[in-house]
């Protein structure tokens with residue numbers, strides 16, 4: 001019931017954003033992808049088994065204006081640093097409009113078509129990771145469609161997914177519960193939702209929430 005309420009609330013909020021969308025000039029997307037370097041110890045055994053995968057958009061966005069580093073990207077970097085993980089950015093082959101309003105339109109069309117937009121690159125050493133933190137912004141109360149493209153592109157058997165998202169509130173929408181339907185074989189653990197504006201404007205204030213969640217999950221002491 002609570003999740004249905006949150007979904008409805010997200011939708012109402014989105015309609016509000018669309019009406020009030022910031023019209024700052026478009027800015028082209030910058031690349032934030034980090035290379036994935038799996039480290040080995042002296043015996044050649046893999047040490048780093050955690051991967052932080054995220055989708056995030058730069059440009060004009062709700063509440064934050066024209067940003068050069070996406071809200072979810074900021075959260076992904078905080079998590080990766082805290083747990084010592086590698087990162088991988090889900091980058092659609094065709095970038096989304098930097099204009100917020102235009103982006104909401106494209107996203108709405110993709111959602112209703114249940115589209116699977118093509119994405120760039122592949123995670124190297126996929127088999128070495130056992131835990132994947134999966135981050136995305138909430139789009140129309142849902143995961144953006146390129147995230148589903150990513151989920152359907154890998155073998156998830158034996159892997160654990162920990163979702164995290166950013167949106168207009170400090171919430172998850174409940175859609176994360178469906179992730180194992182697309183990432184077949186994956187085990188799902190408790191996620192975390194953080195308001196994007198907080199990440200953009202007050203990282204120090206947000207970090208304790210993220211650290212508390214990671215501690216609860218047992219990834220940091």
Ligand SMILES: Cc1cc2nc3c(=O)[nH]c(=O)nc-3n(C[C@H](O)[C@H](O)[C@H](O)COP(=O)(O)O)c2cc1C
Pocket residue numbers: 010011013014055056057058061062069070071072073100103104105107108136137138139140141142166167168169195196197
């Ligand atoms: C296409 C689109 C749809 C959105 N839909 C919602 C929504 O349904 N609910 C919500 O709370 N925020 C919504 N937002 C706001 C984003 O979730 C929020 O700004 C998020 O932090 C953006 O993350 P990013 O900078 O990593 O892309 C939407 C934003 C966009 C661009």
